[in-house]
Amino acid sequence: MFSxxxxxxxxxxxxxxxxxxxxxxxxxxxxxxxxxxxxxRVGLVLGSRQEMQCVxxxxxxxxxxxxxxxxRRVGLDVGVTRGGTLFWGVFARNSNIGRGxxxxxxxxxSGNVAIGLGLGANVLVGGSRRTITLQPLSxxxxxxxxxxxxxxxxxxx
Numbered sequence: 001m002f003s004x005x006x007x008x009x010x011x012x013x014x015x016x017x018x019x020x021x022x023x024x025x026x027x028x029x030x031x032x033x034x035x036x037x038x039x040x041r042v043g044l045v046l047g048s049r050q051e052m053q054c055v056x057x058x059x060x061x062x063x064x065x066x067x068x069x070x071x072r073r074v075g076l077d078v079g080v081t082r083g084g085t086l087f088w089g090v091f092a093r094n095s096n097i098g099r100g101x102x103x104x105x106x107x108x109x110s111g112n113v114a115i116g117l118g119l120g121a122n123v124l125v126g127g128s129r130r131t132i133t134l135q136p137l138s139x140x141x142x143x144x145x146x147x148x149x150x151x152x153x154x155x156x157x
Contacts, residue, residue, distance in 0.1 A: 028091035028133060032058040034102065036069055036086045043077035043146055052086070054156065056102055060095045067102060067156045073110060075150015081114055082143045086122065088134035102127055102156050106134060110152035114144045124154050 036054040052069040090102070104127040112120025124134040134154075 028093060029060075029095050030089060031060050031092045031095055031097045032056055032090045034067075034088045034090050034134060036071075038071075038083045038086065040083050041081045041144075041146075043079045043148060045076070045078055047072065047074045047150070048077045048148070049073075056090065056097075058097055060097060065099050065102070069154055069156045071152055071154045073148055073150050073152050075148070077146075077148040077150065079114065079146030079148075080144050081118070081146045084118070084143065086120075088122070088124070091133040093131050102132055104132070104156060106132075106152075106154040106156070108134075108152055109150075111149045112146065113148075114146040116145075117143060118146060120148070122152055122154075124152060126154075127156075 034054055034056045036052040038050045038052050041048050041050045049070065049072045052071060054067040054069050056065045056067065058064070090097075092101075106124035106126030108122060108124035110120065110122040112118055114120075122134070126132065
């Protein structure tokens, strides 16, 4: 169990670093942060689904916008969590971020592990015409017993 935990944490931190290299080549600007609160989740071995309440805080215009979200994971996902908080740095091709700009579908790699307290990482690209990147990694805090590695799809409304 200990070696699986180390492998999971290593993947959670290496995958985002590998995926973030192309984003830097596109000259993306850091435009803010997206914080999402999640509810309880039950991993169903091959995947899971969680509802979220999210708030985007713009560092460019000092504004705040609310979103509802659903994150689905496909891959290894075993366990139960009580919920938690995810945070992503938000990058875009320009600094014109307004109400609803983050709406859309995001896809990427994710991984998390929890034994009591847990950590996770998610790298997602998408949004309006795939111009928004949620990276270099999210920080996910949760409480429960869980192991998840796979592909994630986040839908923000």
